[in-house]
Amino acid sequence: MILFLRRVRDEESAVVREVAQEVTDVFFADVEHAIRELGIGDLGVPKRIKKLARMFYGRAAAYGEAIDAGDVEALAAALRRNIRPDSEGWTGAEPIARYALAAAASLESQQTERLIAADIAFPDAEREN
Numbered sequence: 001m002i003l004f005l006r007r008v009r010d011e012e013s014a015v016v017r018e019v020a021q022e023v024t025d026v027f028f029a030d031v032e033h034a035i036r037e038l039g040i041g042d043l044g045v046p047k048r049i050k051k052l053a054r055m056f057y058g059r060a061a062a063y064g065e066a067i068d069a070g071d072v073e074a075l076a077a078a079l080r081r082n083i084r085p086d087s088e089g090w091t092g093a094e095p096i097a098r099y100a101l102a103a104a105a106s107l108e109s110q111q112t113e114r115l116i117a118a119d120i121a122f123p124d125a126e127r128e129n
Contacts, residue, residue, distance in 0.1 A: 001023070001024075001027055002059070002060045002063055002064070003067075003100065003103055003104050003107055004020075004023065004107070004115070004120070005020060005023075005024070005060065006060070006064050006067065006104065006107075007104070007107040007108065007110075007115065008020050008112065008115065008116075011112055013112070015116065016112060016116055019116040028049065028053065031049065031052055032045060032049055035048050035049070035052075059078070059082055062078040063075060063078055063079075063100070066078055066097075067100065067101060067104045070101060072094065072097045072098055072101060073097075075097035075100060075101065076093035076094045076096070076097040077093070079093040079096055079097055079100075080093040083096075099123070099125055102123045103122050103123055106121065106122060106123050107120070
């Protein structure tokens, strides 16, 4: 989600902006559905959505800065903070960071028209060790 939004952020086409907004709306509708499935009542949902949206956009900013800089170490540190904050020795962040950078580069090379048509290709994760 973050990689897609990062890829289309500078596109000037109204169609691309509409698709990006629709993808974002569907994503947060799915998050809302998941919250409700966990048993959160109607009164608690907006508060949780607001908190999760802040977390999402905060992570998107942190990850985006590292991706823009091509900085595997910074991206791995951000992933570690957000995925396994209690595991200092977690080694899974670096492979994920390398893959995310490869995926971001792959998205940059793909035509916008194909992306908004949901014809998106990602690198093979098994090859990105």
